[in-house]
Amino acid sequence: MIDLTDRRKDYTQNGLEESGLTKTPFELFDQWLRIALESNLPEPYAMTLATATPDGAASARIVLLRQADQRGLVFFTNYLSRKGREICENPRGSLLFYWPELERQVRIEGLIARITPSESDDYHRLRPPNSRIGAAASEQSEILPNRKALEDRVAELFAKFPNGEIPRPEHWGGYRLCPEYFEFWQGRTSRLHDRLFYQLGPGGIWETGRLAP
Numbered sequence: 769m770i771d772l773t774d775r776r777k778d779y780t781q782n783g784l785e786e787s788g789l790t791k792t793p794f795e796l797f798d799q800w801l802r803i804a805l806e807s808n809l810p811e812p813y814a815m816t817l818a819t820a821t822p823d824g825a826a827s828a829r830i831v832l833l834r835q836a837d838q839r840g841l842v843f844f845t846n847y848l849s850r851k852g853r854e855i856c857e858n859p860r861g862s863l864l865f866y867w868p869e870l871e872r873q874v875r876i877e878g879l880i881a882r883i884t885p886s887e888s889d890d891y892h893r894l895r896p897p898n899s900r901i902g903a904a905a906s907e908q909s910e911i912l913p914n915r916k917a918l919e920d921r922v923a924e925l926f927a928k929f930p931n932g933e934i935p936r937p938e939h940w941g942g943y944r945l946c947p948e949y950f951e952f953w954q955g956r957t958s959r960l961h962d963r964l965f966y967q968l969g970p971g972g973i974w975e976t977g978r979l980a981p
């Protein structure tokens with residue numbers, strides 16, 4: 769048993785006031801992500817994606833943010849994976865960024881939908897050959913008999929497509945989470961953290977508020 773009851777850290781770097789809120793959450797997210805990128809954090813664009821089955825059994829994993837704008841946040845994956853199956857049956861999802869060096873967390877919730885095949889093609893073309901072959905070789909989330917089975921499949925595909933110019937498999941592509949809710953968390957001293965949220969209201973207006981820490 770590991771006992772962590774005496775491990776604690778005070779958060780002192782910054783605060784988040786209502787005066788710091790932007791018109792929509794996208795501008796504030798953009799500001800925070802840029803700061804995270806400029807701070808040379810390890811993969812600040814890695815985010816936890818939570819999905820759930822229709823009866824509410826939740827699952828979470830890290831995926832990489834690849835594009836973000838007012839339409840939403842895009843990541844790429846296998847549509848037949850566990851997350852892909854869950855999104856198909858229940859499109860509600862949640863994304864989470866945690867940037868410990870900045871004492872910041874961002875929570876985003878909304879509906880997830882596939883991007884268009886041509887958008888997925890555009891990104892697939894930009895990927896290095898190894899990544900393209902890897903994506904095509906892996907039946908993500910399926911049980912493998914052993915590692916060799918995967919490596920054999922990769923070798924087979926490299927023999928067929930020596931420069932990695934493999935077409936995008938139909939079951940691999942992007943999803944966009946279209947946000948309806950954002951929460952920006954800034955750690956403060958004595959656990960009195962700042963939590964400011966945006967909720968998308970009727971007519972597309974973002975309402976804001978503060979939550980107790």
Ligand SMILES: Cc1cc2nc3c(=O)[nH]c(=O)nc-3n(C[C@H](O)[C@H](O)[C@H](O)COP(=O)(O)O)c2cc1C
Binds near residue numbers: 843908909
């Ligand atoms: C840093 C990091 C980045 C990852 N990026 C992706 C990604 O962009 N897309 C993806 O499908 N899996 C990515 N993964 C792997 C996923 O966390 C997960 O293992 C995989 O997608 C299968 O998840 P599922 O079985 O829940 O569908 C990443 C893992 C880590 C640790």
